[in-house]
Amino acid sequence: MDDARHDRESLLAVxxxxxxxxxxxxxxxxxxxxxxxxxxxxLWARRGIDLVPLSTSHVLDCGDGVRLTGMLTPHASSRGLVVLIHGWEGSHESSYLYSMASALHREGYAVFRLNLRDHAGTHALNEQMFHSARIGEVLGAIRAARQLDASNDLFVIGFSLGGNFALRVGLYGPENGVHPKLSIGISPAIHPRHTLEAIDAGPKLFHGYFLEKWRLTMELKSQAWPGRYDFSTHRPLRNFVELTRRFVEDYTEYETLEDYFERYTLTPAMLVNAASPLAVITAVDDSVIPIQDFDGLRATGSVLAYDRLLRGGHCGFIEDWALNAWTEPRVIELLRCAA
Incomplete structure (x- = not known):
């Protein structure tokens, strides 16, 4: 067995x-x-890497009149284009996303940090509100990003809700002209109802953090589209399941919360039978993403790797006091394996 094959099989077995x-x-x-x-x-500037002067801002035509924004950091001798997708209420500037982008760029990858609808201050860009079932526009954004950087291989990596989007790119991308060599979900929220229930039942610190983020989004969307949105009956709600139910009924095309959840709930069976290669990194101690959602998942079929760590929290995986993230060298290892 040659070394490359041995390395690949070792990665898949972990x-x-x-x-x-x-x-x-x-x-x-x-x-x-x-x-x-x-x-x-x-932290990355100390290592001689600053993405800001290397990056350019873009507004992407995602089809059907939808526009999304993002930051492209090209690479002169690119090993591939990596599209990064932040979590709910994150952005291209989120610490975990910026750090991953820096690690990837140092290893020779071009990086596009995509902003989901109504994130990164883009509430005025599209009249309709963001919701988590909008996979079509994310696929459109990736097609548009490929027009900006035609590096040979495409990879997609997402965190939390962005991890759910990344895995759906792997599931539905090939039938829509998007062909990732590998899509990776880090702490992916694969069962939305369970995630919202975990936030409602979890630490008050996390619940309050997400609630304030959601209230700010409602305020910014109202300001961007005067007279279009009225969240007066939404703001008093504190339970995320009920808040999401009200939002779905009032401002989405779905008649029921169950209908909406079904559109982006992922199961281990769906992942194993995906149309393109996937990898999942998650932690048993994640208080936002119940580990039971991954029961039955293993590295087989389209799932090239399933890393089920005992620790790491939600999107953390900080391995030392220098605040290095274990996920960054692991992801680079996986990309090399998949190329």
Missing amino acids: TTPAFEPPLGLRSTLMQTILATKRPARR
């Missing part, structure tokens, strides 16, 4: 990777907070 942060970094709370609060740009 289900409990070696990730053991020091004692002070092991808590779910610490890992989750550091995912969004570590100073990624400053």
Whole structure:
């Protein structure tokens, strides 16, 4: 067996990777907070990498009149284009996304950091509100990003809700002209009802954080489209399941919450039988994404790797006091394996 084949088979066999942060970094709370609060740009600047002057902002025509924005960081000798998708209420500037982009660019990849609808201050760009079933416009955005950078191979990586989108790109992309060599979901929210229930039942800190983010989005959307939206009956609600139900009934094309959830709920069977290769990285101690949602998933079929870590929190996976993320070298390893 040659070394390349041996390396590939070793990667595919891993289900409990070696990730053991020091004692002070092991808590779910610490890992989750550091995912969004570590100073990624400053940390990477110390290593001589600053994406800001290397990147250009773009407004993408995603079809059907929809426009999304993002930041392209090209590479002179690109090994491929990686499209990164942030989590709910994140953006191209989110710490976890910026850090992953920096790690990938250092390894020779062109990177496009995509902003979902109504994120990164784009509430005035499209009249209809963002919701999580809008996979068509994300596929359109990736097709448009490919027009900007035609690097040979395409990879898609998403975090949390963005991880759900990334996995759906792997599922539905090939039939829509998008052909990723690998799509990776990091802490992917594959069962939306369970995620909302976990937020409602979880730590008050996380619940309050997400609630304030949602209320700000309602305010910004109302300001961007005067007279179009009235969230007066939504704002008093504190339960995320009920808040989402009200939003779905009032401002989406779906008649029921169950209808809406069905559009972006993913199962292990769906992932294993996807139309293109996938990988999943998640943590048992994630208080937002129940690990039970992944029961039965393993590295087989279209799932090239399933990394089920005991620790890592939600999108954290911080492995040392230098605030390095274990997911970054792991993702680079997976991309090399898939190329």
